[in-house]
Amino acid sequence: MPHLSVQVLESDLAGRETALIEKLTDAVVAVYGEWARSIAVVQLIGLPPNRWGIGGAPAQAPSPSVTFGIKEAAFSRPDAEEIVARLISGVTEAIVDVFGERVRAGVTVELVGTPAGRTGIGGVVVTS
Known part of the structure; x- marks a missing residue:
């Protein structure tokens, strides 16, 4: 399932919050x-000032x-490069739509792949 934090x-x-979700x-x-x-999960984590450091x-x-x-x-599909590019572009555009153009240059989108059998829902390992 797609899961965005x-x-x-x-x-x-x-x-x-609602617009971003x-x-x-x-x-x-x-x-x-x-x-x-119906299976896309979005978690919004709001950080207070001074709890985000750079440099x-x-x-x-x-x-x-x-x-x-x-x-x-x-990531191993024949169209993986296209999928990755579209996900990164689409997520970035969604962020910019909500927060404005000022954030575009710094928006970070990290795609993290989970191998089959390494996720559980309701105490049961998901194998597919």
């Missing part, structure tokens, strides 16, 4: 198809950072 300053996030889900659906809407000092206005968990098998 977004780290953003709490002050930037406040009042934008909707835009990020739409970005996932644009790549995977409508079937993915050894608290960051003044960091852009959101997204960790996007997907099945590792996606």
Whole structure:
């Protein structure tokens, strides 16, 4: 299942939660198809000021950072480069739509692949 964890300053996030969840889900659906809407998970993690550091000092206005968990098998598909590019582009555009152009240059999207059999739901290992 696509799983997005977004780290953003709490002050930037406040009042934008619903829009961000909707835009990020739409970005996932644009790549995977409508079937993915019901299983896309978005977690928003708002950080207080001074709890985000860059270069050894608290960051003044960091852009959101997204960790996007997907099945590792996606990286071995023949169209993997295209999928990766579309996911990164779509997620970045969703972030920019919500927070504005000022964040674009710093938005980080990290795709993290999980091998089959390394995830569990409800206490049961998911093998596919």
